[in-house]
Amino acid sequence: MTGLDTIKNIAICAHSISANLGNGLAKQQVLHGVSLDIAAGQWTSIVGPNGAGKSTLLRCLAGVLPHSGTVSLFGQPLQNLPNRERARQLAWLGQNEASADDLTVWDVAMLGRLPHQAWLAPPSSADHAAVEQALRATQAWEWRSRPLGHLSGGERQRVLLARALAVQAQVLLMDEPLANLDPPHQADWLAVVQALVAQGSTVVSVLHEISMALHADRMVVMAQGRVTHHGASNDASTHAAVAEVFEHRIAIHALAGQWVALPIMRRETTR
Numbered sequence: 244m245t246g247l248d249t250i251k252n253i254a255i256c257a258h259s260i261s262a263n264l265g266n267g268l269a270k271q272q273v274l275h276g277v278s279l280d281i282a283a284g285q286w287t288s289i290v291g292p293n294g295a296g297k298s299t300l301l302r303c304l305a306g307v308l309p310h311s312g313t314v315s316l317f318g319q320p321l322q323n324l325p326n327r328e329r330a331r332q333l334a335w336l337g338q339n340e341a342s343a344d345d346l347t348v349w350d351v352a353m354l355g356r357l358p359h360q361a362w363l364a365p366p367s368s369a370d371h372a373a374v375e376q377a378l379r380a381t382q383a384w385e386w387r388s389r390p391l392g393h394l395s396g397g398e399r400q401r402v403l404l405a406r407a408l409a410v411q412a413q414v415l416l417m418d419e420p421l422a423n424l425d426p427p428h429q430a431d432w433l434a435v436v437q438a439l440v441a442q443g444s445t446v447v448s449v450l451h452e453i454s455m456a457l458h459a460d461r462m463v464v465m466a467q468g469r470v471t472h473h474g475a476s477n478d479a480s481t482h483a484a485v486a487e488v489f490e491h492r493i494a495i496h497a498l499a500g501q502w503v504a505l506p507i508m509r510r511e512t513t514r
């Protein structure tokens with residue numbers, strides 16, 4: 244039960260999603276019949292241990308990985324949406340994304356506007372405005388003339404986030420968006436997400452930083468290719484589910500008005 248009762252409150256509805264990865268003998272089932280409703284206008288974080296299937300699920304929700312079962316976006320099956328329409332409604336920031344290193348930061352961010360542009364038409368003033376807004380939001384504006392390949396890992400991640408923001412989609416899916424970001428820029432990312440949600444956007448993020456994930460409205464907890472819990476981030480049952488999938492190697496505490504997850508050291512056994 245997700246507590247989401249009407250279709251207009253649901254941005255993404257995933258029903259019975261199963262996915263296999265690998266080839267031949269190495270092929271393995273990675274998702275086992277996952278069903279999930281993602282609340283519209285809220286931020287949902289997906290958490291779980293390494294190999295739980297978080298990225299695979301996010302790729303299925305984005306429609307970029309073959310799977311069985313159905314994924315609907317605002318009530319429309321994804322496979323019925325023309326690619327451009329889907330790309331306008333659903334922005335994607337993947338993990339370790341490849342992007343042309345020779346392109347300037349400006350051009351990389353402008354790639355986010357492709358779903359809005361007519362074939363071979365030059366970018367419109369709306370495209371320019373969206374790209375500038377996105378680059379400023381991620382503090383990447385100063386580098387707009389630099390080639391992407393000349394940036395550090397964290398700087399590059401901020402440009403790729405800008406590209407996703409420039410789409411101005413209703414739904415934004417992000418896989419480990421905090422990778423390489425220093426703590427101040429993690430806080431800036433949090434502010435960007437909170438502003439998007441305040442404007443009515445839907446955000447879904449896979450996060451390893453559990454303290455950051457706890458800022459989300461809702462959390463999806465995964466283990467071994469299944470969702471073990473889906474609930475409000477400030478709910479004790481959600482905290483218990485998170486601790487459970489991490490084998491009680493983390494503890495969630497209230498600190499200075501927010502939830503913080505602390506790793507627990509393994510206790511040495513003495514004989």
Ligand SMILES: Nc1ncnc2c1ncn2[C@@H]1O[C@H](COP(=O)(O)OP(=O)(O)OP(=O)(O)O)[C@@H](O)[C@H]1O
Pocket residue numbers: 264265266269270271273291292293294295296297298299300
């Ligand atoms: N190309 C592949 N071929 C075969 N198995 C794969 C492939 N990619 C991933 N897997 C396996 O699928 C499972 C789920 O991977 P996935 O990347 O979805 O997990 P995750 O929860 O995002 O993990 P992490 O937290 O480590 O990023 C893992 O057991 C992984 O080994």
